[in-house]
Amino acid sequence: MDPRAQLAWLAAIVIGALFAGTAGVAAALALGVATLASTRRVARTMRLVLSVLPLAVVIGVLDALAGDAARGATTGARVVALVLVAAAFAAVTDGDALVDALRWLRVPFDVTFALVTGARLVPLAAADLGDLADTARLRGIDVDGAPPRRLRAWARLLVPLLVVTVRRGLRLGEAMEVRAFAPDRPRTRRSRLRWRRRDLIAFGAALLYLSAVVAMAF
């Protein structure tokens, strides 16, 4: 699907989940699960849901204590839904397409590029953190232990992680510069994006859904 249509759906679904009550949350859950299942990431989806479940339960219970139980349940489900939708979006789009879509929205190139590059650094930083954690394990530091000790152990790894990540950023900056990149110079504005019929339909459907949400919520 065209990244512009994907972006429109992301916005519509997130706004729906936040403001359109139970129906919006249910729609977000359904779309998130359906999209992830279509990418055959079922096992990963299950793990993701399980990993955010404790957080969702805590937030839900807090909300239930403040208001009523039904509202707590909706809030908990909302947390899971938002994580699923974000994961589904990440699974079906790639950074290049996202840069194109944001540029179509007239967002300046350096802003979109910084955004996408930042997102791209996340898995690399996760791998770096994995190596640092292995190092800590081999020094007998309890990175897998009980929560308070575990937290202290991971906190020790933050400065080294920051150093590694900054170094990555500097190297990337140099690599861009040696390929003639300068933030203040004009660039070729390529329109790799082409609307096809089904993209336009999807885009239109997202706008319709968004209008329905707005009508319901406000």
Added chain:
Amino acid sequence: MDRIALEIAAGERVLVAGPTGSGKSTLLRALMGIVPHISGGDLSGGIEVAGLDVRGRAPHDLAAHGVTLVAQDPAETFVADRVAAEVAFGPESLALPEREVDARVETSLAAVGLAVAGRRRVRELSGGEQQRLAIAAALALRPTVLLMDEPTAHLDEPTARAILELVAAVARERGMTLVVAEHRLGIAARLATRAVVVAAGRIVGDGDPRGVLGDPAVASLGVPVPRSTLAAAALSLRAPLPLTPEELAPRLQVRGERDASASPRAAPAEEVLRFEHATYAYPSGERPAVRGVSFVLGKGERAALVGPTGSGKSTVARLALGVRRPQRGRVALAGMGTRVTPMARLAAAGGLVLQDPVRQLIAERVDDEIASGLAGLGRADRRERVERELERFGLAALRARHPLTLSEGERRRVVLATAIARRPAVLVLDEPTLGQDGRQRDELARLVLELAAEGTGVLVISHDPEFVADSCERAIVLREGALVADLPIGGSPEEIERLADAGVPLSDVAATARLLSRSGARVVARSVEDLVARAAPAAVGV
């Protein structure tokens, strides 16, 4: 850099060699304007590249005028998710018309043999393909001067050869000037028209590559001169000196009788590591990274884990130390099953050294870093071991420094010191010679032998056949996560043939001995000295 005077003519292919920290990278970065525009520092004198004064031009400006640089690790330089978008980045930065951008993407990908890969994801490419992509991205700028900083450091031998041959061919065809810093001199020197040797920031050698590398003074600086060239120099072969086993072997004749068979390997007395049908899959992986691997490592034994990228070497290493635990089968480190023993106890028995030291430094002082792995010991004991390692690695003067403020070479020493301070039962070295020069490589090989003599079992992962030959006695060969061969690294023709059949990259000495043995003689050689003792210059010069 210290009073560098260098003039390179258009179309030359210049190899820059020198020990680690000699200023090779600085020289390349100065030609690209990164020094001083991005790095800072003082630059006196003048640098002119492609007719442009570097002092007045930022790197992006030089890049727009035909000068560009390919870095050591392409994965750190990618800006896009798809291959075609990556190549387009440079031409788009030049604000070229769309049609021209597309044309350049197409011709650049074709030039590196990735013509059909445009829609593929960058991170799904192999290491060699990633380096090809980085070269295509540079070529899309239509450079007249291409600078490369150790472009094959992360690649295995055959891939490195292919990449360097590709670059030389493209440069020849386009009349491009090439300046390449490399440690893989056997391959690079054959393709270069000129070699420049840098040491302590100054140029100490300059001329025909074979002549420069044959100079004994160059090897003594720590430049990793090919063993084939060293053997040729020791045998007083006449110029032009050979650079590879293929060039050396035809110019030798074997002296004396046929060598006896190798003596059988003695079974190690005690085991420090045992794999029994160990299988492991990463949470994100579809298929297991390691499948049913079984082997035993004895006390003081030195084994190399060999195999292509993605064959499971690093995973085997992590399973060995208990930081990953097998889902099926069993791994025992120093007699402790890794699935049931707490990590704190396993930690005392294993040491790990990764290729990038920055990812392994977590303390705020050098001495605390070394002490951080000695938790189980008494205070006096701990202090004594820290002192011993500070001494052994020449770090005593740096003890109070923050490890991350040290030079790359010093950081590596801290990581090594920390890994061996507790005298682990098993030490894993993962690509320890990356970016290391000949002298450092030799020192590390000696350290491995020393630790093994003290009883540590060593597992080495390395793309460097010379280091493997120097430091290991056994090759454990992996392919797609399975163990496919487990062979002694010996010097007899039979052993060498078996290693070659299993896909183990041969050292220069082994490859030369193999070629000599094929011509009817039986040559057993493990070192340059063995080879020199058994061979003489062929009667008819080639």
